[in-house]
Amino acid sequence: MKRRIQTLALACASVLAMIVALVGVPTSAAAAPPDNEVQRTANIFQYVSDTGTAVFPLSPDAGTTNNGPFWRGAASGSSPGYTTTET
Amino acid sequence: MTFWTQPGTAGTVVNDAAANAVYASSVDGPSELPAYAADGSATRIGSWVLPQGKVWSTSSKAAVTLRLDDPSFAGVVRPLKVSLAPRSALTPVNLWVLNQNSAISTFYGLTLATAKDQHQTIETEPTTGTFTGAVTPGSCILQGPSSSAETMFKACAGFTLSLVDADGQIVPTGTAVALYGTVAGARTQIGTWVSDGSKVTYSITSTEMPSAIEPVSYTAVDTRPSGFSGWWEQSVTLANNTNGDKATYDVAKLYLTPVIHGSVS
Numbered sequence: 001m002k003r004r005i006q007t008l009a010l011a012c013a014s015v016l017a018m019i020v021a022l023v024g025v026p027t028s029a030a031a032a033p034p035d036n037e038v039q040r041t042a043n044i045f046q047y048v049s050d051t052g053t054a055v056f057p058l059s060p061d062a063g064t065t066n067n068g069p070f071w072r073g074a075a076s077g078s079s080p081g082y083t084t085t086e087t
Numbered sequence: 088m089t090f091w092t093q094p095g096t097a098g099t100v101v102n103d104a105a106a107n108a109v110y111a112s113s114v115d116g117p118s119e120l121p122a123y124a125a126d127g128s129a130t131r132i133g134s135w136v137l138p139q140g141k142v143w144s145t146s147s148k149a150a151v152t153l154r155l156d157d158p159s160f161a162g163v164v165r166p167l168k169v170s171l172a173p174r175s176a177l178t179p180v181n182l183w184v185l186n187q188n189s190a191i192s193t194f195y196g197l198t199l200a201t202a203k204d205q206h207q208t209i210e211t212e213p214t215t216g217t218f219t220g221a222v223t224p225g226s227c228i229l230q231g232p233s234s235s236a237e238t239m240f241k242a243c244a245g246f247t248l249s250l251v252d253a254d255g256q257i258v259p260t261g262t263a264v265a266l267y268g269t270v271a272g273a274r275t276q277i278g279t280w281v282s283d284g285s286k287v288t289y290s291i292t293s294t295e296m297p298s299a300i301e302p303v304s305y306t307a308v309d310t311r312p313s314g315f316s317g318w319w320e321q322s323v324t325l326a327n328n329t330n331g332d333k334a335t336y337d338v339a340k341l342y343l344t345p346v347i348h349g350s351v352s
Contacts (some may be wrong), residue, residue, distance in 0.1 A: 047201075048164070050158060052159075057150050
């Protein structure tokens with residue numbers, strides 16, 4: 001009986017290790033959507049011109065950096081947006 | 088690529104799970120989503136024109152365009168959210184998985200202040216008075232205590248009221264402009280206009296009531312705190328802003344209408 005439980009526990013641990021290896025450790029899986037979302041949000045602002053239009057580029061070379069604001073967020077997988085340090 | 092927005096008020100987060108959120112996919116459309124004012128109304132004020140098909144990261148032409156039905160709209164526009172992930176992945180429990188290979192971008196359209204014509208009447212002469220202008224302020228990013236990006240997107244309070252000369256040039260604050268009227272059938276300078284930045288003061292020194300007074304042109308230009316280009320608040324993350332073109336502000340007029348009371352016979 002004891003051996004059976006040990007085997008079962010070992011099998012569960014192996015499966016859990018495989019899951020973690022495949023998808024990574026969920027660092028903030030349980031966070032509420034707004035905060036969770038902001039942590040990985042890139043923000044792009046552009047004024048609406050007198051013609052009533054604003055064009056938001058999606059290309060990597062657009063914007064103010066060589067690695068444009070949209071794709072930089074997409075490529076890095078980290079938080080390029082607000083750090084919420086405003087007071 | 089997935090796009091979504093939602094009716095709501097300024098400062099509230101666009102909730103992808105809300106029943107009134109609208110979605111589009113670059114792969115199977117639609118090619119537009121409605122744009123909403125951040126006043127809680129579900130009535131569209133324009134559209135977000137979206138790229139179609141696969142959007143390559145090496146493309147230099149892919150863009151999202153915000154197109155307002157009324158070009159002079161001023162106020163806060165609800166943001167548009169964009170993700171590289173399919174809609175099926177846009178659930179709170181999967182957001183952390185999104186973080187492994189994608190991000191959500193938020194597009195904010197910042198509107199410029201607009202000025203409209205304004206009318207006043209005068210009944211005595213000489214006289215003085217003021218116009219504060221019929222101005223709707225634009226929108227900007229303001230500092231806020233919240234951790235939510237949208238809560239920092241508000242109506243912009245600051246603008247400068249300026250006179251505009253006959254050549255379309257902005258008159259420096261404090262500089263007087265001639266006020267013309269028709270007196271005895273002739274165009275005559277009867278006073279001055281001057282702006283202090285927040286209001287326009289007129290001063291009619293003529294002791295003879297003109298039959299008509301020429302309007303003066305004015306404009307309202309946003310005075311957003313910025314060390315970058317002036318169109319948005321830069322105290323947030325400078326690197327995440329994109330350049331806009333040079334802005335052109337609408338010019339409106341201030342009208343003074345003399346009121347001639349019944350003549351004595």
